[in-house]
Amino acid sequence: MIKNNFSKNVLDVVKNIPKGSVLSYKEVAERAGNKKGARAVGAVLAKNYNKEIPCHRVIRSDGQLGGYNRGVGLKKKILKEEGYL
DNA sequence: CCCCTGACACTTA
DNA sequence: ATAAGTGCCAGGG
Secondary structure, three states: OOOOOHHHHHHHHHHOOOOOOOEEHHHHHHHHOOOOOHHHHHHHHHHOOOOOOOHHHEEOOOOOOOOOOOOHHHHHHHHHHHOOO
16 A cells, blocks of 8 residues: 555655544655645545554644544544543 | 545635 | 535546
């Protein structure tokens, strides 16, 4: 799956997100190398099922949760547990 | 290489 | 504030 490009970068950035903090897809895209790759970030995360990746800490730039591969409800619950909500 | 899909962002009405 | 349209990028067939 991962080779060594934008995808890996995205996963690395998301993995590095500290507990209680959240980054928007746009922010992650910028850190991953593609400032306009917000959509690509979502596509990568959607295909990535790594439990090591706190993809629940990635939300939309509008402040909305966006989506989650395990269910938006779980994402919302996790964010609440971490204190973001 | 072309076409379609997707956890997005931004502008205009 | 909400809706619709446009632009952006990566992955898969």
